[in-house]
Amino acid sequence: MSERTVVIGSKVGLHLRPARLFVKAAKEQPVPVTIGRPGEEPVDAASMLLVVSIGAKYGDEVVLRAEGEGAEAALDALATVLATDQDAE
Amino acid sequence: MTAAEMTGIGVSPGVASAPAARLAPPPALPADTGPEADTGAALASATAALAAVAADLEARAERADGPAAEVLYAQAMIPEDPALADRIAQGLAEGRSAPHALAGAFDSFKASLEAAGGYLAERAADLDDLRDRAVAALLGLPMPGLPDPGHPYVLVARDLAPADTAALDPSTVVAVVTEQGGPTSHTAILAKSMGLPAVVACPDAAALADGVPVLVDGRTGLVAVDPGPERVRRALEGEARRTEALAGSRGPGRTADGHAVQLLVNLGSPADLDAAAAADSEGVGLFRTEFLFLDRETAPTVEEQTAAYAQVFAAFQGRKVVVRTLDAGADKPLAFADHGDEPNPALGVRGIRLARTAAGAALLDDQLAAIGAAATAGDADVWVMAPMVATQAEARAFAARCRDHGLDTAGTMIEVPAAALRAARILDDCDFASLGTNDLGQYALAADRMNGALADLLDPWQPALLDLVSLAAEAGRESGKPVGVCGEAASDPLLACVLVGLGVTSLSMAPSAIPAVRAELASRTLDECAVLAAEALHADDAAEARRRAAC
Structure with a gap:
């Protein structure tokens, strides 16, 4: 099991556009990925409803986890999406 | 009639x-006829209904643009959400009919969004709409x-x-x-x-x-x-x-009888500088400096800050620029400052309160040194104010600190009710004050700004908020010191007239709001503004205040 701890980089937090871009990217990965707050039950990163219900705000930490071939690359890609301010453009 | x-x-x-x-109206849900004889087929028809809703939303998103399209694209992902399909399958397995399993799945997510409060609770209504569309599609009814x-x-x-x-x-x-x-x-x-x-x-x-x-x-x-x-x-x-009147409005703000009211712009990031400087205004009434501090691992150096401030002062050469010192805190945390664990960030260590620690005071001194250096080099009329001042002692200490750095026009934000109540004393030690009506409303009405369910309490027409504005403006009038408004309230043209009637001397807002405020001010005398203000103060609630002023 690989994991990454990421700080949310979007000023609006993890909903609307930032959440959509993250979920879209998660669906494109070759392995299932979960996301959750540290120490809490993780949820399916490919579910917009579950990702949004985490309620992660700007500056919050979240943990991404995945297992299997391509897990490391998938986590790197998704961590970048989360750390970027997706609402800034 | x-x-x-x-x-x-x-x-x-x-x-x-x-x-x-x-x-x-949304489709009525028929009686639950479950369990379904063939749960596999029922799940397939529910999934097909969801796919139809998603396709419809995507088609609408393609026709829309701007914020509308963004919202629709985000919504279009929900009907095909794997977690939603899981809950529908679960509902079917528990013996519910397809429409009820479908509606129930949406409702369960709605409950968790509502429980999250704030922004997410406002989004919960979106799920009702998606549910109604999906149920209509499943039942073969026209889309609501x-x-x-x-x-x-x-x-x-x-x-x-x-x-x-x-x-x-x-x-x-x-x-x-x-x-x-x-x-x-x-x-x-x-x-x-x-x-x-x-x-x-x-x-x-x-x-x-x-x-x-x-x-x-x-x-x-x-x-x-x-x-x-x-x-x-x-x-x-x-x-x-x-x-x-809007189309023809230009120049400094004045009432119909020539009473001057400075119209200023709010500035929050260098990206907005050109538009802000191009606006027909007398300067900047609120220059937010957080952009220099957030999003980074270490504090900006004095040199870096000086360069950033100098850029703004140059763009506003010959005009006034009111710089607000760093307003960071638990909701806008700094990577390089320890904010501690605060269960109630809006009431925590934010704004000038950061200066209570040696590290926070050093941050503030660096910032004032940079503002002072940039002000000396430039040709703008630089004023400096501190956010979240609650007491006279805080105001006095801040003003002294400003003067140590050669900044002679020092003021405070009035956004804590205590500061509004004691504005006269606070002005003893400062040169001006600026009312932040958004936070002042939040604190006076004890209503979280992020909670949409309390929107009525956060209405800037709340008479209690206007009472506090009135106290501060009165203190300004007696001391002969300027008291402005730099919150949302200043951009509502009618409310702007009420504020002027209460004695406010300047209004700071988004550049786009200035023409409408200028035109409204120009249509009334100062006495008429005072009558409006009295009407608003005598109202029982915000809606009545607005109505009385509008008549």
């Missing part, structure tokens, strides 16, 4: 009149949606979902009135982006029947039922005059 009036919150300015037409009476109409609804607002045709829909919603709801955001007059949070609108003529004023929040042609004509003419 005499015209009945109802009031809500005006969220998108403009005046329009037409018969009311209500949004088509906009009415089509064959003539222009005022759209009346409990609340509008993004899918409804994005499909609005401005040539048919002339205005929008909703029973629910707040200033940050989709209805407000989208109506504003489409330039449609809109009134939200108008519970009386539930009584409006199809076909009844209504007159909507999206600036004042007033909805007149069966207004009659004469009143409609007058309202439209008034609006036309206002639009015309």
Whole structure:
């Protein structure tokens, strides 16, 4: 099991556009990925409803986890999406 | 019959009149006939219904643009969400019929969003809309949606979902009135982006029947039922005059009798500098400096800050720039400052309170040194103020610190009720004060700014907030020191006149709001503004204050 701890980089937090871009990217990965707050039950990163219900705000930490071939690359890609301010453009 | 009036919150300015037409009601859920004989087939038909809704939303998103499209694209992902399919399968397995399993799945997510509060709770209504569309698709009913009476109409609804607002045709829909919603709801955001007059949070609108003529004023929040042609004509003419005055409005702010009121812009990031400097204003009334501090691992150096401030002062050469020192805290945390663990960040160590620690005081000294250096090098009239001042001692210490750095015009924000109540003493030690009405409202009414359910308490027309403004402005008048407003309230043209009537000496707002405020001010004398202010102060609540001022 690989994991990454990421700080949310979007000023609006993890909903609307930032959440959509993250979920879209998660669906494109070759392995299932979960996301959750540290120490809490993780949820399916490919579910917009579950990702949004985490309620992660700007500056919050979240943990991404995945297992299997391509897990490391998938986590790197998704961590970048989360750390970027997706609402800034 | 005499015209009945109802009031809500005006969220998108403009005046329009037409018969009311209500949004088509959602489909009724039939009795639960579960369990389904073939749960596999039932799940497949529910999934197909969801796919149809998603396809419909995507098609609408492609036709829309701007914020409307963004909201629709985000929504289009929900019907095909794997977690939703899981819950439908679970409902079917528990013996519910397909429509009930489908509706139940949406409702379970709605409950968790509502529990999250704030922004997410406002989004919960979106799930109701998606549920109704999916249920209609599953039952083979027409999709709930906009009415089509064959003539222009005022759209009346409990609340509008993004899918409804994005499909609005401005040539048919002339205005929008909703029973629910707040200033940050989709209805407000989208109506504003489409330039449609809109009134939200108008519970009386539930009584409006199809076909009844209504007159909507999206600036004042007033909805007149069966207004009659004469009143409609007058309202439209008034609006036309206002639009015309706007087009011709320029120069420093003045009342009709020549009383000067500085009109200033709010500036929050270097990206907005060109637009802010180009606006016809007397300077910057609120220069937020957080952009230099957030998003980084270490504090900016004095040199880096000096360069950033110098850029702003250069753009506003010969004009006034009021710099607000760092307003970071637990909701806008700094990577390089230890904010500790605060269960109640809005009431925690933010703003000037950071200076309580040696590290925070050093941050502030660096910032003041940089502002001082940039001010000396440039040719702007630089004023400096501290956020979140609550006591006279804090104000005095801040002013002394400013003077140590060669900054001679030092003031405080008044956003804590304690500071408004004791404004006279605070002004003893400062040169000016600036009312931050957003936070002052939040603290005076004890209502979290992030909680949409409390939008009515955060209304800048709340008489209690106006009382506090009045106290501060009075203290300014007695001491001869300027007291401005740099919150949301300053950008509402009518409220701006009330503030001036209370004694406020400057108004700072988004550059785009200035022309309307300037035009409204120019249409009234200072005495008339004082009468408006007295009317607003004597109201029982925000809606009445707005109504009394509008008449």
